[in-house]
Amino acid sequence: MFIHSFARFVSLLVIISLVLAAPIPKGHGGSGDRNSKKNQGNNSDSTSDSSSGSNSNSSASSSTSGASFAADPSIDVIAILKAVQAATSKPVSGGKFGTGHGKDTQIYQLDAEGSSGSVFVFTADMDVDCNGTDYQCKGNGDGQKETSYGALSAKRVPFYVIPQSFVDKEKIKGNSLGAIICNNKMYYAIMGDTNGDSPEVIGKASWLMAQTCLPNDAFLARYIGNADIFYSDISFASLIPSGIEEKSPTINLNVLKELGDKTMKAFKV
Template identity: 45%
Template sequence: MTFLLPVLVASLALVNPTVAQSVDGSKYNSPTAGPPSSYFAAATSIPVAALKSAAAKASTAAKDATYPINNSGGAAKVTIHSDWSKFSEGAAFVWVADMDVDCDGIDYKCKGNQDGQSETNFGALAAYEVPWIVIPDKFGTTYQSVLPGNNVGAVICDGKMFYGIYGDSDGDDPEVIGEASWLMARTCFPNDDLNGNAGHGSVDVTYILFTGKDSVLPSSALNKNYITDFSTLRSMGDSLMGSLAKNLGLSGGSETSTTTGSAPTTTCSWSGHCLGASCSTENDCSDDFVCTSGKCANP
């Protein structure tokens, strides 16, 4: 009868796949064998396309919020928006930028990293194991009361959403925006060989960073080097993102329509919300379309 225990354990793993997401981070600290993307991917119920469309329409600049995407002269500038920062639940800052690779922390010698540091802002995280995003140091200082560190955040890249934490800041001169850890960047763009000296240059990645103490990943789910419980990261991310979507009047999965009426014939990034679709607010319309007289229209 000794076979019953392993059979029971295997059965529980099938019923509750999050069991496998409590990990020994050191076993994933490899440039080619980090945690699988499923460990920190958003649930299919999250309206990813709708959130991306809503983020593109954010227009209220936060304080100390505009930064270049790199330190070369003439680089494009990106502004962090505070339109979503006053919600009682799911409050967040949002911006759209490129994605360079940050390897600070214990993996600071990653491929192509010429100026890495052995520590990150709130420890010495492993860039190969922890999905994190980076914000400019000045912005982090300005909003440290609501961004104490290790806040849960998310990126939308190539049509997918992945959760991570605010794990580091950029203190270059000038400070730049649009960075994420090795794991996050290479999960977003797995075929591009992103590294410390080669990033994703297009300004098409949406960053969402939740604010307040309730958005901070607890110490029971991470230590100074690794995330140890990815199920907590995912559950917090889904809960916060669900609240944000509700506040914005969005619902359902990434392909679910929140409007009524016939679907438009024009294609766009959010099916069912293109030119001519019925709408109540601009958040019901994809891309740059606006809501005019109950229909999504060109601006």
């Protein structure tokens, strides 16, 4: 598989298994490993890395600003980040994955006050996922037209990616809420794609999410280079923003932000 790592990220993932009734779109998509198991529906490829979009897609995210899915400023992002980074005492069995950069990452369990399920944390390097409607991004030679739960636009939807086997094992639902912290700021996203390569790798996010963490000028100038960005990904495994449709390439970012703010204001570790 062609891997184009425009940037290296250090990530933390926290997965909180909440038991909530919410419709889950049927799974879709191809996978780097066509035999990998899907949590929802068919196999998925969530591993395709990319950097710059093709001419036909270059303006796809021009109207989408990170401010539209940014956390409320009243949320103590630094305190949350420190608590998550300190959670390394409970390694999860079967939770070690490669990053695509010669290093392995171990997922840990975190005890969180007020959570109704398991919480996990990991650190990893990360590349851009450009599957879905923007699969023709430059450098995305083996990209897929679909994402795991439909066909999202990587340039219009903030989403993150985790390994398919972990999704299956922990029963993480597609399009579930996540909060990504980068540059000491928090943004909301959904778990919109999975990694089914063999071996699986951990730590990817959509074009929009990466561009939000790395300012536009720097992103465009350095997508071929190795820009280090530190970010944390807090994922609520069963908490899904309303109104997400399988056939739609976009989501309602206002709904995403509202749910994210409500959830993170109550989040305590």
